[in-house]
Amino acid sequence: MKKINFKNAKFLNTFVSLPLKGLRPSAPRFCFVGRSNVGKSSLINHLTDTPRLAKVSQVPGKTQAINLFEIDGLAYFFDLPGYGFSQTGKDLRASWGSLMGGFLTEYRPHVFLLTDSRHPLFESDHQMLDWLQENELPFTLVATKADKLNHSQRHTKTQEIIRKFQTKPLFYSVESPQGKLVLIQTVQHLCENLSVSNESNQVALA
């Protein structure tokens, strides 16, 4: 598979309901999930070197629908609404649940679960992780705003995440190249694996 040019990114569509029309079924799908204001849209812009691709705001809750981007004609990125600032439990499931839950379970993207590295994990982050595991969705944990942490805070954060998620976080900052290369390699690698498994499915079906 060719090397993905992440700078070749374009906005395709906004969806407020399912199904998502016009998707190529074989294109690898990645989505960015996390609380409002965690930095989902900023990360997409930084990763693609395209400053205004996804809308960023000081006001939490800016992304209210599913926004779809195409990367180098090869892969899809989905920018999802954040789960709420003050929502927990039932509220979270009610407001976020049907559209996002339906999207994740039907379209089964690889999930980048973003958590703000300045704060301890929120109850909603725990719920989201449990939900992803229950639904057997593959995910990568990303700790955003890593520029705000010093060395020892980063260590503490890593330990907290390992305790809960049994995996190290990928630290990311839009203020530096930090995390970007690893995330790019992760997407490239997942795309290569998916294209191999698509090819073997086709062989198996032939």
Ligand SMILES: Nc1nc2c(ncn2[C@@H]2O[C@H](COP(=O)(O)OP(=O)(O)OP(=O)(O)O)[C@@H](O)[C@H]2O)c(=O)[nH]1
């Ligand atoms: N210092 C710092 N600030 C960041 C970083 N990433 C995002 N921000 C800031 O965090 C705020 C929220 O960023 P968004 O990208 O809009 O967050 P979001 O998760 O898309 O928010 P919603 O769409 O509301 O769910 C903005 O003020 C960004 O400038 C980062 O790596 N470092």
Ligand SMILES: [Mg+2]
């Ligand atoms: Mg957003």
